Amino acid sequence: MQPTRGLTRGAPRATVYQMAYFPPEQYEAAWTQGLLNATSHRDHGDYRRETQQTMQAMAERAAAPIQIVRLDVPDLLAYAQRTGTDPARRPTRLAYAGWLHKTGHTGDLWPPERNSPCWCGSAAKYKKCCGNPAFLAIEPPDPASLVLRIELNGVTPPVWRRVAIPSNTTLDLVHRMIQDAMGWSDEHMYVFETDEHTIIDPRSDSGEAPADGERLVSIATEAGATFTYVYDFGDEWTHTVTVEEIRPGGPHNTFTVLDGGGACPPEDIGGAAAYQHLLAAFADSSRPDHDDAVELLGEDFDPTRHHGATAG
Ligand SMILES: [Zn+2]
Structure with missing residues (x-):
């Protein structure tokens, strides 16, 4: 940490x-x-x-x-x-x-x-x-829906999700939605970063802008824009988020996972590089650390499988 x-x-x-x-x-x-x-x-x-x-x-x-x-x-x-x-x-x-x-x-x-x-x-x-x-209680107008591609940096096979999310969602809620979509368990603090902004977990006392007062539209302003989402200041899981598309507002705009690939790494293993070592040990039964890797990941672990993926 x-x-x-x-x-x-x-x-x-x-x-x-x-x-x-x-x-x-x-x-x-x-x-x-x-x-x-x-x-x-x-x-x-x-x-x-x-x-x-x-x-x-x-x-x-x-x-x-x-x-x-x-x-x-x-x-x-x-x-x-x-x-x-x-x-x-x-x-x-x-x-x-x-x-x-x-x-x-x-x-x-x-x-x-x-x-x-x-x-x-x-x-x-x-x-x-x-x-x-x-x-x-008056209902606000329908917000636009942003299609975001979220990719975990530094891991192979790629771990990514494509989600649709209302543009007026506060970043604190965006954090929780990314946690769900990726498969993280929301045990650590997070920060959103753009070239100009650092917007942080409201539980932090860093003095940076807290994420519960800031909405997604303030950092995802146009198609093609990117920002970074870092989860866990110890393991430093860094995600690159790209705004792929902005869809018009509609009454049924809610958070939806559209697509994805790759299994979410386990928490608290030391970050992306440590995860790559773990996968190598998992795949090679001749290695002395193979059994530990199997125990940690589970025998049926498939790094290519998106945990929320539907069949086919
Ligand atoms: Zn008033």
Whole structure:
């Protein structure tokens, strides 16, 4: 369990989680400036419902209070220009929120009291606005479905899965879906990485962006895009994920394993190189470590067989 790639250096444990939010009067400008990803929201109502639901999910797991930081589009653009950062990126919005905080513009803690004005900037009471169960029960529009190819790096025969997954899925849930599709047992922490983002298991105290506040669309923006999913910072199982296709939204878009090949390696064996040694020992009965490999993998183990594969 050696921490790797600097995951433990950097910021200390967060004392407050900041939720960046565009108030109603900033929403149109945010769209026009390309500051919002095409997630599931069609209008500001969908957007604040999604924000409320994200904060509820964060509150269930977060060890720190949540603070709403209201974003101002011209001010955010000016900040991005000053710092040479991309205003469309969530890390920039979070850095901007942090800068606002440091300069004395503290946001409100979430959730408000039931009878207090809602966090969203409407004049209504929280219980009648974003805290209203009827408001939260409104079905969001159908998200697009992303077809992803997930391939485990450094192993032969190849271990890969092709899955369809709704674009608005939070990355914490994407992690659990990848675990299911590959055949892992979700015993270790994980991290998603792109050229610009590091988004990590919310149980980590690395100070990187937590995966339960971030949705798949923010790292899988177009067909051909790739990102990396690393599972277990000890064995460091590294998966390359490619967006193969973006399908239009539909009412039946759910997580589906479409195809795949190769058996998932056992957990805690030391990673891809160790797995290759294990397979070599398994295949060669003249080796002194053959019996141990058979015991570990099981006599019927077939490295080419996808555990969830249907016959034929
Ligand atoms: Zn509200």
